[in-house]
Amino acid sequence: MRQSKLFTKTRKEAPADETSKNAELLIRGGFIHKEMAGVYSFLPLGLRVLNKVENIIRDEMDKIGGTEMRTSVLQNKEVWEKSNRWSDEVVDTWFKTKLKNGGEVGLSFTNEEAYSNILKQYVSSYKDLPIFPYDFKNIFRNETRSKSGIMRGREFYWKALYSFTKDEEEHNVFYEKAKIAYQNIFKRVGIGHLTYVTFASGGTFSKFSHEFQTITSVGEDTVYLDENSGIAINKEVYNDEVIAELKLNKENLVEKRAVEVGNIFSLGTKFSEPFDLKYKNENGEEKLVVMGSYGIGLGRLMGTVVEVLSDDKGMVWPESIAPFTVHLLSLGEDKAVLKEAEKVYESLLKAGVEVLFDDRKDLSAGEKFSDADLLGIPFRAVVSARSMKDSSVGGIELKKRTEEKGKIVLLDELLKILKEKNA
RNA sequence: CGGGCCGUAGUAUACCGGUAGUACAAGUGCUUUGGGAGCAUUUAGACUGGGUUCAAUUCCCAGCGGCCCGACCA
Numbered sequence: 001m002r003q004s005k006l007f008t009k010t011r012k013e014a015p016a017d018e019t020s021k022n023a024e025l026l027i028r029g030g031f032i033h034k035e036m037a038g039v040y041s042f043l044p045l046g047l048r049v050l051n052k053v054e055n056i057i058r059d060e061m062d063k064i065g066g067t068e069m070r071t072s073v074l075q076n077k078e079v080w081e082k083s084n085r086w087s088d089e090v091v092d093t094w095f096k097t098k099l100k101n102g103g104e105v106g107l108s109f110t111n112e113e114a115y116s117n118i119l120k121q122y123v124s125s126y127k128d129l130p131i132f133p134y135d136f137k138n139i140f141r142n143e144t145r146s147k148s149g150i151m152r153g154r155e156f157y158w159k160a161l162y163s164f165t166k167d168e169e170e171h172n173v174f175y176e177k178a179k180i181a182y183q184n185i186f187k188r189v190g191i192g193h194l195t196y197v198t199f200a201s202g203g204t205f206s207k208f209s210h211e212f213q214t215i216t217s218v219g220e221d222t223v224y225l226d227e228n229s230g231i232a233i234n235k236e237v238y239n240d241e242v243i244a245e246l247k248l249n250k251e252n253l254v255e256k257r258a259v260e261v262g263n264i265f266s267l268g269t270k271f272s273e274p275f276d277l278k279y280k281n282e283n284g285e286e287k288l289v290v291m292g293s294y295g296i297g298l299g300r301l302m303g304t305v306v307e308v309l310s311d312d313k314g315m316v317w318p319e320s321i322a323p324f325t326v327h328l329l330s331l332g333e334d335k336a337v338l339k340e341a342e343k344v345y346e347s348l349l350k351a352g353v354e355v356l357f358d359d360r361k362d363l364s365a366g367e368k369f370s371d372a373d374l375l376g377i378p379f380r381a382v383v384s385a386r387s388m389k390d391s392s393v394g395g396i397e398l399k400k401r402t403e404e405k406g407k408i409v410l411l412d413e414l415l416k417i418l419k420e421k422n423a
Numbered sequence: 424c425g426g427g428c429c430g431u432a433g434u435a436u437a438c439c440g441g442u443a444g445u446a447c448a449a450g451u452g453c454u455u456u457g458g459g460a461g462c463a464u465u466u467a468g469a470c471u472g473g474g475u476u477c478a479a480u481u482c483c484c485a486g487c488g489g490c491c492c493g494a495c496c497a
Contacts, residue, residue: 012447012459013435017489037489085497092424093496110497144424144495152496203497220496265497293497332456366458373458386457397457 001044001324002345003358006030008043010371020218022303023149025315029374031323038146038154040299045375048323050157053298054136056188056320057159060181061134064174066161070135071114075106079117082274093141107140111160112267112293116275119164123289126281130170134161136298148218150303151259157299163292166279168268171290175266178294182212182262189301190318194308195261198223199246200234205268208237213258216308221260224253232258259304267291315376316401324356325421327377331365331384340394341383347411353418376401378421381414 008030015027018034026032031046042050058068080086086106088094095107108114115133123129136159146154163178165171179197186195191214198211213223213232222235226248233242233253243250272278272289281287302321309316319325326348330341341359348355356377358368365384372380382397387408389395396414399406409417 009448010459011434016435017429019490091497112497141496145491145493147491209497263497267497295497334456362456364456364458364460366456366460369458371459382457384457 001356003356004360010374018149020149022306025306025310038143040150045323049302049321050298052321053189053302057185057296060185061161064177064181066132066134069133070137071111073108075108077104079113083113083271095140095142109139109141112271115162116271116277120275120277123279126166126279129279130165132161132163150299156297158295158297161294165290167290171292175292178264186212189305189321191305191308196225196230196232198232198234199237201237204270206266209265211260212262214261214304215256215258217257218307219257219259221258223256223258225256226252261301261304262296264294267293314374317376317378319378319421322378324377325354326379326381326418327356327372328381329358329368334385337383337385344383344396344411347415351415351419353422
């Protein structure tokens with residue numbers, strides 16, 4: 001993509017009404033646009049990142065047997081009354097609205113009811129189980145206080161998977177698979193080294209749920225981390241009994257602030273009961289379906305990556321979710337340079353490399369460099385009089401975002417290095 | 424929901440009870456071209472409503488909106 005055609009512009013100054021680093025950098029870089037408190041639109045660059053995060057999650061969900069679908073945003077009041085979660089006294093984050101005929105509808109704030117209700121129609125035999133449907137969609141929560149940029153919004157994009165299994169045993173097998181899939185996801189988006197499986201409060205049907213907490217000082221949660229085992233305990237369930245049960249040593253636990261980037265939860269029959277979600281087993285006996293829920297907020301995950309990987313010059317995207325693989329800069333107005341840069345751009349496109357080409361005219365080198373640092377694309381390729389002088393056949397300066405100095409390469413070498421990244 | 428701070432061009436800010444200034448962005452012209460460059464010129468602004476006053480962007484009240492702390496967070 002040509003940067004001259006990208007309508008979003010970078011800003012030198014941080015927005016006055018945002019103090020969180022993720023919002024500041026994402027807005028300055030033109031990745032997101034704030035609509036109102038807790039509500040953000042995704043601009044072209046931001047959407048590219050979001051789509052990549054989505055594809056990684058989709059890949060991991062499909063690998064463990066997930067089947068993607070999409071539940072509606074508008075939700076039927078009667079369905080939620082079954083689980084006693086329609087009332088504002090029970091759930092105070094509902095956005096509700098009225099139909100022309102006077103009926104009430106709600107905007108999804110979670111998906112348990114929708115899935116339970118749908119599956120009621122399709123599950124009747126043990127042969128129908130297990131199934132693991134999931135979706136990506138926008139979720140609405142009327143938070144009394146949204147905060148921290150895209151980390152806690154009123155409207156946000158998430159993935160929710162629900163497991164429907166015959167019994168606890170089958171549930172537990174999937175639950176462990178999901179745990180590994182989640183760890184894979186956080187590794188693949190570049191925050192695996194800071195993200196820990198965390199024991200948190202469960203519910204009626206399980207003692208614990210598991211959160212995936214990314215250590216960062218801007219986190220909302222407090223966890224106690226054992227670095228050796230890689231296990232953490234959320235403050236909400238932290239006590240001597242739990243420490244002993246998890247075979248941890250209190251002296252090794254360190255208090256940390258963290259962001260919850262994912263959560264998996266055993267639901268038991270909490271929802272299958274009110275929805276009368278049953279199947280017949282081999283002996284013709286009716287049994288309740290055992291459920292679990294597995295959620296990830298994609299905006300929050302993206303914001304967390306910005307929080308933990310950025311430096312003082314801007315964002316630093318991992319190759320896996322960067323909006324582009326390489327940022328190609330042409331410097332100066334020299335005709336030979338412009339021609340060479342065009343050639344490099346066309347070659348990269350032809351090779352299938354995702355490239356953002358800063359072909360903007362009349363910009364100083366400093367501005368282009370600063371923008372490149374701010375946008376945080378993993379590789380920067382510069383074509384300039386200087387880079388070309390270093391080689392009789394047209395040199396290109398290639399530098400990683402995380403490196404101070406680059407090296408001069410020829411086009412073939414550039415293509416070879418970058419093609420692998422987009423393989 | 425309780426508490427605090429704050430609403431001035433597209434963005435970031437300043438001053439002021441009497442003509443609202445600057446920087447960046449944007450337009451034009453010229454210069455510059457390896458770390459947000461320069462000169463000239465143009466465009467563009469006081470959240471809404473009420474009150475006090477000869478006069479309110481400024482003071483007071485309310486509403487709306489924003490950020491932060493706390494509470495809450497399947």
